Amino acid sequence: MRIVEIIFSPTGGTAKVARAFAEGWEGEVKTIDLANPEKDFSTCAVDEGDQVLIALPSFGGRVPTIATERLSRIAGNGATCTLICVYGNRAYEDTLAEMEDTARACGFNVVAAVAAIAEHSIFPQFATGRPDATDTAQLRGFARRITEEATDTPTIPGNRPYKQGGRGGLVPQPAATCVGCGLCARECPVQAIDADGFAANPETCIGCMRCLRICPVNAREVNAAAVAAKAEALSPVCTPRKENELFL
Missing domain, CATH: 3.40.50.360 (Flavodoxin domain)
Incomplete structure (x- = not known):
């Protein structure tokens, strides 16, 4: 089989x-x-x-x-x-x-x-x-x-x-430590990342976080305040x- x-x-x-x-x-x-x-x-x-x-x-x-x-x-x-x-x-x-x-x-x-x-x-x-x-x-x-x-x-x-769908609103963007290797742009499932400046298009990005996870120098980031607020809101239902x- x-x-x-x-x-x-x-x-x-x-x-x-x-x-x-x-x-x-x-x-x-x-x-x-x-x-x-x-x-x-x-x-x-x-x-x-x-x-x-x-x-x-x-x-x-x-x-x-x-x-x-x-x-x-x-x-x-x-x-x-x-x-x-x-x-x-x-x-x-x-x-x-x-x-x-x-x-x-x-x-x-x-x-x-x-x-x-x-x-x-x-x-x-x-x-x-x-x-x-x-x-x-x-x-x-x-x-x-x-x-x-x-x-x-x-x-x-x-x-x-x-239920109505929608993106989570968290779009990873390049940090100052980006070395321009281009891996994020090549691996993005929806090709939302510019191949030159490596910025993500917020209208195309689905917030899947692949670029953030695979970056070899940890140079992708999302808004820290937004992440903290969402995590706090989710904690009661996501922790057990x-x-x-x-x-x-």
């Missing part, structure tokens, strides 16, 4: 969850990276016999728009599909419902879904180090259960119409440990 992993993971948390989960299955793994801005996703081949895993992050309780747009170009061809939404210990709200609708519209046969925790991409003090060893063991167990118990009619939570969930 071939496993096809379709992921959007700007800072690596979603990819880490997907890897842990896929270890519960057996087969060769092919990865389709939806964060690649140069890829023509209409050419990505998924066969009916593939076991597909779609793993996307929850941004404010919704799927990032660019991930939905790119996923919608991939033909599912009736392949069995499990959905994983990954969130930073706040809430995933309508993310799984939106993923389900998009996947079914592409022709995937959705048989199960998982909501999983990873370290918050903007506020790493929440869900620090997750998925941890406990999460990894649980995700592998979920994969095995899906193999044994999945049906074509899973009960997946979420509202339709979906939440657990991964399986929907069959």
Whole structure:
């Protein structure tokens, strides 16, 4: 059996969850990276016999728009599909419902879904180090259960119409210590960073924080006062440990 992993993971948390989960299955793994801005996703081949895993992050309780747009170009061809939404210990709200609708519209046969925790991409003090060893063991167990118990009619939570989406408003910009290596511009999933001055376009940036995480000299920054205020507001809901969930 071939496993096809379709992921959007700007800072690596979603990819880490997907890897842990896929270890519960057996087969060769092919990865389709939806964060690649140069890829023509209409050419990505998924066969009916593939076991597909779609793993996307929850941004404010919704799927990032660019991930939905790119996923919608991939033909599912009736392949069995499990959905994983990954969130930073706040809430995933309508993310799984939106993923389900998009996947079914592409022709995937959705048989199960998982909501999983990873370290918050903007506020790493929440869900620090997750998925941890406990999460990894649980995700592998979920994969095995899906193999044994999945049906074509899973009960997946979420509202339709979906909640209103929107960017978080935190746009990383270059600091004075920027050395001009250009890595941030090359790796930005939405090509929002100018290739000369390395400033991010606030109208294009989705606040995914990839540029901040990958900068080799830590020369990307966001407004410190805004970060502190948002972290304080989120602390009551994001601090208590939440657990991964399986929907069959």
